[in-house]
Amino acid sequence: MSTITHAQAYLVDVEVETVRTDAVQAFLKQETVFVEIATADGGSGTGYTYTIGTGGTAVLAMLRDHLLPRLIGADARRVEAVWHDLFAATRATTVGAITSLALAAADTALWDWRCRSAGLPLWVMAGGAKDRIPLYDTEGGWLHLSTDELVDGAKRSQAAGLPGVKIKIGKPSAAEDVERVAALRAAVGPAFDVMVDANQSLTGAEAVRRARLLEPYDLAWLEEPLPADDVAGHEALARSTSIPVAVGESLYSVGQFREYLQRQAAGIVQVDVARVGGITPWLKVAHLAEAFNVAVCPHFLMELHVSLCCAVPASRYLEHIPQLRAITREPMAVVDGHAVAPSTPGLGISWDRDQIDNRRVA
Secondary structure (H helix, E strand, O other): OOEEEEEEEEEEEEEOOOOOEOOOOEOOEEEEEEEEEEEOOOOEEEEEEEEOOOOHHHHHHHHHHHHHHHHOOOEOOOHHHHHHHHHHHOHHHOOOHHHHHHHHHHHHHHHHHHHHHHOOEHHHHOOOOOOEEEEEEOOOOOOOOOHHHHHHHHHHHHHOOOOEEEEEOOOOOHHHHHHHHHHHHHHHOOOOEEEEEOOOOOOHHHHHHHHHHHHHHOOOEEEOOOOOOOHHHHHHHHHHOOOOEEEOOOOOOHHHHHHHHHOOOOOEEOOOOOOOOOHHHHHHHHHHHHHOOOEEOOOOOHHHHHHHHHHOOOEOOEEEOOOOHHHEOOOOOEEOOEEEOOOOOEOOOOEOHHHHHHOEOO
């Protein structure tokens, strides 16, 4: 029987692996909320979600108080039915970040169970479009780093075979942003992808201005230039620049992505599996992007997104930010600048249960 008989959630704090800053915030720690389920036939699944330093206990409370009790007695095979039941039960707090993050923990646990029960890795179960995805590095591009440090990091990534890097912008002076990008482009040459990320820090007018100043450096994309709810501003910016505009890490529903795509306000979709509510809606966003002929380059969570990128045709890049090494037994496989999809059944993440238990928050 595939009836869910057990569901639990708990919070684990994972320290950041390096200092990470952008134009509006710092990554303090990864608050990782786990969900574990078991079914009457002996099957099990583990899912998770995250924050970058605040709100983890709110996500945990949403799960324990409202979502997990509804899982008991549900058929784990029916992921769509379960997801929509949980969504409907939290109607008063949707669409919203806390609810979407909580939904993601439950949904990824269901998909882990589903894949394990079928004996298939997630990337095959969800579509099997490809077995590897190009990797770009963000870890060497934080805003507090000097220009020399940005250049050194990009050269290391290039020497390692990665086809691109991303750096943060949003300095008080546009000239400083331009100087950093110009130095990086000169160091890596024209055939290497360079992306920039403003982390929602610019006004509409300033985004247009900086995009025009940055256009000579042939950027692969300009990420989150404006607040995520400013669809009209992103639409105007996209029409004014040749640089593709990337959005998605701060969008929390399929409908929000639909609006961006219908208005041609996004040239790159960066859907985050935790923030959009799980694998079930993530796949819908990825296929929606494909229908609009827009590339998918998800935000963060490389250990899970490698499998989702490999599941769908529209994926172009995976973001390299290692963050789970402290609580996993094996790193994500990288060959010739590409992340390789794991072959083990389930999500493909080799959790270190002892290290997870050591970091549990009471």
